[in-house]
Amino acid sequence: MRKATYLLPVLVIVAAAALSSVFIVDEREKALVLQFGRVVTVKEDPGIAFKIPLIQDVVKYDDRILSREVGPLEVTPLDDRRLVVDAFARYRIADVKQFRQAVGTGGIELAERRLDNILRSQTREVLGSVRSDSVLSSDRVSLMNRIRDAAITEARGLGLEVIDVRLKRTDLPQANLEATFARMRAEREREAADEIARGEEAAQRVRAQADRTVVELVSDANRQSEIIRGEADARRNAIFADAFGADPEFFEFYRSLNAYRAALGGDNSSMVMSPDSEFFNYLKSDKGRE
Known part of the structure; x- marks a missing residue:
């Protein structure tokens, strides 16, 4: 009975030691076995592994692809137009032993700070070697x-x-952005003014051509009308001449009647003339001259 009393604690201690010597590596992890801070074993394959209890410790690191955001970074390209850049990187722990030696107990947090410095430095160097248009x-x-x-x-x-580095956002700083918008507005206004000027010039050419066409058409119409009027006057005179040749006495009588109508009509009804004037021949007699 007394032997069993002593055996039970020993069995408990042995079981606890056995359990503490066993650890499981997940397929998403890598593990290091440390002995007094020194790397003894690297466990990269998933499964069960063993360590010496109380003497060795196990540190696990994520074996998946991780993302790291790089905050807004101001860069100056070759043309001195400042840009604000946001980037992100995807990375993984490739050599877990070297990773432990590089960051020590700082772990992933210290590694990401150093990675940030690397990304910022390289981003400034690369973007500073080209123009902002690129x-x-x-x-x-x-x-x-x-x-x-x-x-x-x-x-x-x-x-x-x-694994990858991407630029998420590439913008101008607010002050530069406003200046750029102002310059763009000025360029568009200048282009609009040029277009308006060219439009006015084209309109002037069209109006000048239309005015020229109007003058030519009116001139041609006047010329045609003068020709027609001249031809009509010639025909009228020819008719009068024929009529005068056919009956001179009647023609003279017709002309006298027209003269009376023009002279005695309206406000021209008062005249001071000699009664013996030839103008009144047909008023004295229907035979004209006697």
């Missing part, structure tokens, strides 16, 4: 690849593998 155009894809390649080299010393 950053704002489709060329930014090649620029992102350059940032990624440079970050891969530097992050390797931290045991990290940079």
